[in-house]
Amino acid sequence: MPVDTESPLSSSGDIDHTMAAAERLLSRWCGARVRLSDPEDLGGSVRSVVLRVRVAENPFSLPRTVVLKRNIGNLSDGDADPFAHEAASCRLLTAVQPADPVGPELIAHDPGERLLVMEDLGRAATLAEKLLGSDPKAAERGLLAWARSLGRLHAVTAGREADFGALMRRLGARPWHDPVAPDARRALAELPDLLAGELGVTTPDATAERARATARLLGGPGFRAFSPSDLCPDNNLVTNRGVRFLDFEWGCIRDVTLDVAYIRVPFPSCWCVFALPSGMADAMLAEWRAQVVGVWPALADDEVLLPRLREAHLLWTWLSTWWLMPRGGEPDRPIAFDESVSPRRGRALVDRWERLAAACSATEPALAEHAAAVAEALRSRFDVPTPALPPFPAFRAA
Numbered sequence: 001m002p003v004d005t006e007s008p009l010s011s012s013g014d015i016d017h018t019m020a021a022a023e024r025l026l027s028r029w030c031g032a033r034v035r036l037s038d039p040e041d042l043g044g045s046v047r048s049v050v051l052r053v054r055v056a057e058n059p060f061s062l063p064r065t066v067v068l069k070r071n072i073g074n075l076s077d078g079d080a081d082p083f084a085h086e087a088a089s090c091r092l093l094t095a096v097q098p099a100d101p102v103g104p105e106l107i108a109h110d111p112g113e114r115l116l117v118m119e120d121l122g123r124a125a126t127l128a129e130k131l132l133g134s135d136p137k138a139a140e141r142g143l144l145a146w147a148r149s150l151g152r153l154h155a156v157t158a159g160r161e162a163d164f165g166a167l168m169r170r171l172g173a174r175p176w177h178d179p180v181a182p183d184a185r186r187a188l189a190e191l192p193d194l195l196a197g198e199l200g201v202t203t204p205d206a207t208a209e210r211a212r213a214t215a216r217l218l219g220g221p222g223f224r225a226f227s228p229s230d231l232c233p234d235n236n237l238v239t240n241r242g243v244r245f246l247d248f249e250w251g252c253i254r255d256v257t258l259d260v261a262y263i264r265v266p267f268p269s270c271w272c273v274f275a276l277p278s279g280m281a282d283a284m285l286a287e288w289r290a291q292v293v294g295v296w297p298a299l300a301d302d303e304v305l306l307p308r309l310r311e312a313h314l315l316w317t318w319l320s321t322w323w324l325m326p327r328g329g330e331p332d333r334p335i336a337f338d339e340s341v342s343p344r345r346g347r348a349l350v351d352r353w354e355r356l357a358a359a360c361s362a363t364e365p366a367l368a369e370h371a372a373a374v375a376e377a378l379r380s381r382f383d384v385p386t387p388a389l390p391p392f393p394a395f396r397a398a
Helices: 012-030 082-096 127-131 136-157 161-170 181-199 205-218 257-264 280-292 302-324 345-360 365-382
Strands: 035-041 048-057 065-071 106-110 115-119 224-227 236-239 242-245 252-255
Touching: 012 035, 012 048, 012 065, 012 106, 012 115, 065 082, 082 106, 082 115, 082 136, 082 161, 082 224, 127 136, 127 236, 136 224, 136 236, 136 242, 136 257, 136 280, 161 252, 181 205, 181 302, 181 365, 205 252, 205 302, 205 365, 252 257, 257 280, 257 302, 302 345, 302 365, 345 365
Parallel strands: none
Antiparallel strands: 035 048, 048 065, 065 115, 106 115, 224 252, 236 242
């Protein structure tokens, strides 16, 4: 799941098709005509059309507005089906929503049209907007709310793997453990050669083997629950009822420590990857933990949780390096957009490897030594200043 930053506006033909398909779906669902109007393009991707529409004729108790999402991408054999993942994810979350919801309610769906009709969560700011803004208190509240909602999401979906698998099969798709797994396994196998070829850094056999062992997080037993997989700040709305997660095209059941590592390695699959202020990661981890220890009491024990977090940290560092490393003399550039909202790849990677070295220094000195060597080679190659990453913009004036 490499970083996807595209949010193009949809064509008028795609909008008209989506509106007409949604009217047919809702009319069948209600048993009477439903007419939609005033489409607002919310910016999807090359794979999807996403619209907010007004329910102009409403024979029953439909909301005044709903969100439509139609998948328009082409699938190759063996690809994960983003529509199936999102439909199954929304159905699961609609069935198990806690008192403070963590995602949009699914109203109706049409597999033939690859269309979802969902609750409109309104015009709340995204977490990305909070972090890239100028209010440090709002950004801090957003991060803590994100961690709480992530914990609630994991707690209410723990033990639901069979349910999610059944929903996927009904949609004609197989329940992938994690759509990111193929890239992760390639990264674990190929990164030593990439580091040697691009940076001149040799990876000791023991270090490579240690990294490959983290593949157990991609499908083995553990603390497993639902994950949106794409937890980037622009896919989370900060509402007055907490953070609500959006975009489940990669939704799956996986080990929760892969999600929690987003706290220790800020948002490793995303474009919005600046540094958190001192103490924030620990506060976010405490918020998440408070939500899940009732389901997994063992995670209250640092000797259980922290080694697993280091494994996830190692896996994300290797995978994001495989994704982001400029190759063959390719120039360094921002992960997305420009440097006002997204750091250069070299700076992000130096920060990842320095964090990994610090996290492993007391427990795995050989791993820490290798991470420090990679960080230094990256710093030299891309002329990275110290510190590698500034804080998110909201915290720079705090």
